[in-house]
Amino acid sequence: MKIFFGASAGVGKTFAMLSEARRLHKDGRDVEIGIVEHHGRPETLALIEGLPVLPCKVIDHRGVQVTEFDLDAALARRPSLILVDEYAHTNAPGSRHPKRWQDVEELLDNGIDVFTTLNVQHLESLNDVVAKLTGVWVKETVPDTVFDAADEIALIDIPPDELLQRLAAGKVYVADGAHQRAADNFFKKANLGRLREIALRRAAERVDAQNDQLNAAHGQSEVATGDKILVLVGADSLSSRLIRHTKRMADRSRAPWFALYLQTDRHETLSPKARLRVEHNLRLAEKLGGRVVRLNAGAAAATILDYAGRNGFTRLVLGHSRQPWWRRATGQQGLSQKLIAQAAGLEITTLNADAVADPTVEREPPRWSALVARPRDHLMAVLAVAVCTLMGLPFRHLIDPDSFIMLYMTGVVIVAARFGIGPAVLASVLSVATFNWFYIEPYYSFTFDNISYAVTFAVMLATSLIVGSLTARLSLHVRLARQGETETRLLYDLSRHLSAARGVEAMATVAARCLEPAFDVEVRLWSGGRQVTGPAEDDPRELGVLHWVMHNHQIAGRHTDTLPSASGLYLPLTAEAADLGVLSLTPRDRVRQFTSAEQLVFETVASLIAGAFQRARQGADAEASRVESENEKLRNVLLASLSHDLKTPLTVMGGAVSSLLKMRKKLPREAVDELTALWGQLTRLQKFVSNLLRMAAITSGQLKLNFEPYLIQEIAGAAIQRIEAQKGARQIRTVTAGQLPMVTIDGALIEQVLINLLENAIAHTTADGIITLNFETDADRVRVRISDDGPGLKPGTEDQVFDKFHTDNDLKSDRGNSGTGLGLAICKGIVEAHGGLIYAKNNPTGGASFIFTLPVANTIGRSA
Known part of the structure; x- marks a missing residue:
């Protein structure tokens, strides 16, 4: 893959790509245009003319006809080189892949070379830098890993003044009606200069990385800096910026980097959207080349420092947010402050939230919003307090009022265990109010005649809040533990039943029976090219x-x-x-x-x-x-x-x-x-x-070998005499390359091998054909080749001819069939019993050769 890389639109990436493609096409390369966004520019259309163009695929999206690159047609056509413009393009819904760079990956996996184009603002690691510079967030991005994996990067660069002239002349494509806005915001000279600098630096970093790989391959690698970077990732919007910053930091220092997510108690209280953001951030780290680590932790700072110390990290990157006023008033430190105070010898980089917010990340709702998330749960909390009140009313004249506090505490615990922390807080407050209203004289008012009840109310409220919070958290722990136990039980049962099943069909039935009720899904399994279970x-x-x-x-x-x-x-x-x-x-x-x-x-x-x-x-x-x-x-x-x-x-x-x-x-x-x-x-x-x-x-x-030292030429001479009557007018020539060592063999059996091979050659040559015996030595082996000038072997059957009872009916039709199909099989058995190798192949000039090797005398003597 070759990427034509530029600082912005209009620098000439597509023009350069098409120019090189035309040169290669002229040199005889099989070039195809998969998709090129020419935007009606005459100079681009002129370069397209004369090159084969793959028709685009038309997709109907909500009544609108959208043209996209036809991946299936490209795979069926299989050109040597295909041009796919705009590497970061987002495909229309209904396409095989959401992104065009994923189409390119599939082309590369199928052995098709690709030319493509890319702007620097579309690189994932630079997304936030470009947004901060231009105020525009680019949604279409490409992972740095695929950019770094490209075989070649061609940097297409022009000065900002020239690019602005091209923009004024209408040679740069921008959306309809957006010329003035683009010129005023994005296409400023200062912005273009900065983008140009970023593109040059990114290309230079890639060249440095390639040089390091080449030097390492030749044993000339530079002394490693020893840096190892760890970035802390969470559900907040700052995490994506932290990840990109760490990626750039790691590229500059050529250091490995890891993304760490701590699953603390707070993780269990995250909303589903917040958990999705965590997964999104971790996937972003993986896309950018980082390794993801998940740790369960109680004390966050101690866990982070312990992990960093045990694994040799030298740098730590994390976000810093302003502490709430009540934390500052009580002198409580945030995570970043704790790490700075406790991390001796560890370089720490902290980033504050940026003014330019990432529009792809939803804002985290305030934590109090979780307390009022489900009105039905809060209604149940009110009902629980009412039930507790009604249960105690008949006994308020018989029992001391303080005894009813435990009744309300029981209600709070039930609400917390069933509905969570928000309803538990509501139940705590309502319990204090109803306790005062119904059980403290004067009844049915919020006044009280004993000042000690004020302490009682405060203690009751604090206790119910603490107990409710702990109960809600414990209940959440229990639910998560049950969920984990359910998954473990599912995997255990599936493994146990699969091990007991016999046959693919039975195993597929077991899998469907275990999975369908657990996840409420329809299960289908295919094996061996056919469906073995599930609805058709x-x-x-x-x-x-x-x-x-x-x-x-x-x-x-x-x-x-x-x-x-x-x-x-x-x-x-x-x-x-x-x-x-x-x-x-x-x-x-x-x-x-x-x-x-x-x-x-x-x-x-x-x-x-x-x-x-x-x-x-x-x-x-x-x-x-x-x-x-x-x-x-x-x-x-x-x-x-x-x-x-x-x-x-x-x-x-x-x-x-x-x-x-x-x-x-x-x-x-x-x-x-x-x-x-x-x-x-x-x-x-x-x-x-x-x-x-x-x-x-x-x-x-049961074959017994009688080993004796022989010259292979002597054995061959005896074999030729034995078949003299059969050869007729055919010529048998012997060629010896150099001086051959002796071999320790069973002479009678090797003679039989030569006789069988010579008879096979005689059967497959014309009456006046030529059969050649070549003898040569190769290290500790003597190689014997018997060649004929007959029709040869059918391609793909070179190994089959040594099978028992295999005759020439399955080879070429003009090879006669007078054998029993045992001669070559016997040859193979005898040669392999001597520790040798036998094989057959066709000659470049026609005919077939049967070659076997035998170990020289000192080697076979030791093994025998």
Whole structure:
């Protein structure tokens, strides 16, 4: 991937990209324009002319026809190089990916080179810097990790004055009716100069990083600074700015950096939106190349300093906010102040909230808003106080009034445990009021005649507030613990049932039975290219997501970055780098969104199912291997028995035919011809039986080798003499490269190997063909090559020719079929028993070669 990188729109990135593409196209490169935003400019249109252009895809979005880059068409076309303008572009709803840079990632994964363009304000780590400079927040951003992963960055740069002239001439695209606003705000000379500086610095940082990698590859890396940076992340809007600042700091010092989130007690009281902001900030850190750490903590400052000290961090980055007046009045310190006071030897950077707010982050509602979030819960608190009052009224003349305080305290505890802290506070205040109204004389008024009751009211209020708060927090802890226990129980039950199930279908049924009631979803599982459980899926859109996940082995579907408009969430099932299927989860409530915690559980479930499928596959393979082994043993026994039973009658028949042929002068011509043919078939059958016996000995491990030192040329000479009668007019040539060492072998068996290979070569050459034997040495091996000039082997069958009973019917049609399919298999067994290797391949000039190697004498002697 090559990125044409610039400080702002109008510097000429698209022009430079098209110019280079035209040069490559002229040189013969397969170039295709995927999408180029020409905005009707004549000079850009002139560069597009003559280059092949991929048609855009039209998407209907709320009645508006929107044209987008057609990713599927590009993958089907598969050009060598494709041009995809505006790397940070946001795709229209209904596209496979929300962002165009994700389309580019899929193109790269499929082996297609890409040219693209990008402005500096679209880099995620610089987003807040550019916003502070120009007052404009850019929503379309690209993670720095994909920018840094580009193979080449071409910086397109022009001076600010020239860019302003281009703007005045209408050569810079801005939205309709926005020329004056763009010129007044964004396209100021000071802004453009600053953006140019940022772009130059960012490009220089990338060059420095590449140089460091090259130096490290050659053992010339510079001395590391030893910096290690830790940034504290929360749910506030300042966290995204902290993360970007840390990313830039780490790039400048080339230091690793981590994002730390502390799950304190306050985390449990966060609103769902606040928790989503936490996940958003942590994902932002991952996108920018940081590592995410989550820690459970009670004392935040002590936990942070302990973690930083144990892991060797040198810098700490965190936000600082002004403390409330009551904290300042009581002398309480904030987290940043505690860390500064206690962090000896740790460099601390604090950032205050910026005047330019990030519009993508919602403002945190005031903490008191959680107290009045649900009117129904507060109504129940009022009802609980009323019930406590009614229960005590019949006994107020019989019991001391202070005794009724415990009745109200019980109500507050119940409300806190059931409805949370907000209703508990309301119940506490109402309890004091109703206690005074109904139980303190004079009744039905808020006055009292004993001043000691003022202390009673104060203590009652404080106690009920404290007890209610603690009870609400404890209740929240219990609910979260139960939720965690439920997830753990689900995973345990799923794992236990999967381990007990046998077969993919049974495992899929178990998974569906466990997941559907737990998450109120429809579960579908695919394995081996077919659906094994769940309602049949026939929606083309859903099937498209399924096929994409099968091909790319990545999560996709509902609320993900790939095909997010799908109804279901699709997770690949992979284990030990094997593709085992796809898991689909579709909520029955179509408006429901899966939380990040649920997605983590789903990924864990997918890994458990994948592991079970892998065990099922391995079990099936082991069973097939066992059956094959048993069948092989049975075949060997049958071969040995059959060979022994046939050998004696064949010998008798051969002797009888031989005796008759000795009297051929007394027999008619027709009888002699028939006896001669019978003798040939008996000889062939005897050879086949001998091969069966030898094959049975090899496969059963009963082959005994009689090792002796030999020159391989001597064995080859004896083999050539043995097949002299068969070769006819064919020529057999021998070529020896250098002086060959001796080999310690079983001479008779290696001679049989050479005879079988020579007979195979004779069978596949013409009557006047040439067969060549090459002998050469390679380190501790002697290599023998038998080459023929016949039709050769069918591509892809080079290994199959050594299988038992494999004949030439499956190879090329013009190779004769006179063999039994055992000769080459016997060769392989004998050579491998000698510790050698045998293989076949086609010759570049025609014909086939069969090559085998043997260890030299001293090596095989030691192993024998």
